Amino acid sequence: MAGYRPEDRELFEREATGLYEQVLADGGLAIDDPRIAADSPQRRAFDLLVDLGLLQLDGVRTTWRPVEPSNAQSRVVTPLGTEGARLIDESARWASAFAGLSQSWRRSPASSESGPFLYLHGEAISPYLTALVNDAQEELLTAQPQTTRSAKTVADAASRDIAALERGLSMRTLYQHSARRHSATHKYVARVTEHGAEVRTLDEFFNRMIVVDRRVALIPAPDDLATAVVVREPAIVAYFVDIFERAFARARPFTSAERNVLREIATEQRSMTIRMLIEGHSDAVSAKRLGVSPRTYAGYVADLKEEYDVETRFQLGYVMGTRGIAGQDDDAPGE
CATH class of the missing domain: 1.10.10.10 (Winged helix-like DNA-binding domain superfamily/Winged helix DNA-binding domain)
Structure with a gap:
């Protein structure tokens, strides 16, 4: 049996299940029923039910009869579950292999040949940030000046940061006071603080910044929100950390109950x-x-x-x- 695509599942949900239930109610479906004519809008749904084994011809081959769905379900779902488990295992193996390479890179002379600054553009930023956080060993400092991020972006950040916290990292995050009126940010703060993160807000404006293990910082490029700058120069990173510490000391704990x-x-x-x-x-x-x-x-x-x-x-x-x-x-x- 060939594998099924997401569009097949959508057709199954949208049309095929309804047709199957009609056949169940009627006790069968005549082979000359107009609903399954070649030019009928329901023909694709009918073909899918036949392919799945949910409809079969009777002995005299005049009527399509419904078949109990559990067998068809196992034929579809079990291979998908097996493939999903295989992909998860393969993903973990790839991540482990790359982690070893990342450590080798940091220890090698080549890591300094690209210079202390790296410019990332557009879609390259998020994967790089995820890898950077996944590679962190001690501490994350983050400053988020505005709350315009989408709920999905905030949810993805929560999953990434919680994974880091569960590895034993410490994390401090700084927002502006306006973040207290942003529902997605409230949910994010509730989740990460449960895992030991510390979140505060400040009335002042500050630029976006992420510092990992006090050795690398990620900041936006001037006047270009689609470009980020990775900074590895120790003196500059130390300066960023000092700025963060001073702002965090003046900020107020993110506790809406007070x-x-x-x-x-x-x-x-x-x-x-x-x-x-x-x-x-x-x-x-x-x-x-x-x-x-x-x-x-x-x-x-x-x-x-x-x-x-x-x-x-x-x-x-x-x-x-x-x-x-x-x-x-x-x-x-x-x-």
Whole structure:
């Protein structure tokens, strides 16, 4: 029996099962039934049922009779399960072989011949990052400034990071405060913290960065989100680690259950919005630095105009200036 493709399974689910149930209800299907004529829309579904052995001609070869499906199921499912197990084993063997090569590469003079910087483009980034994390031995430091990643991307990251944590790695992750309003990120944080990761949020803007074992860093290329730079120069990586440590020390634990923390975070976001207005940044730039959408940022500004009882941004700037409001966290609302 030939192997079946995903499109065959889709046809089976979409049409063939319904036809089989009709034949069951009718007790059979005449060979001249119009539903299985050569030009009938159901002909492909019928042919699939015959190929699967779910319909067979009776002794006088005038009627197709339904056949109990368990035998056909085993003929289809068992080979797929066997092949799946074989592929998983083969995948593990390939991974083990490549892991040995990676260790040999790091120990060889050739590893330094490509220089301290490597540029990755487009689809090459994700596989390289996965391999880098899989090869980590001690620590992962990650900074994610915005929460625009899709739910699938976050889920994939969770699976990858949990596997690293289960190997005994330590992991610290830094987000902006806006991440607390992103449901996919909440799920990610809940999963990784259960396995020992530490996650915090900060009101300040920072660039995306991943540091593995304090020996290699992955950062975005300037003005090109489709390009990443792998940095292996020890002095530069150490500098990145120092920046991360300072930011992480100022950040707040990602714990949405603490109401006091959430109130303090709201105050910090309010203060940063004021600073963006005072410094004259555009809405797009300000929204990016707060890690929110331009629409959300416009809502922050609207709240400030209502708070200070003004109608325009010019009036808002004037009132805040006369009251000495500078966007510091100790600027109480309404002062």
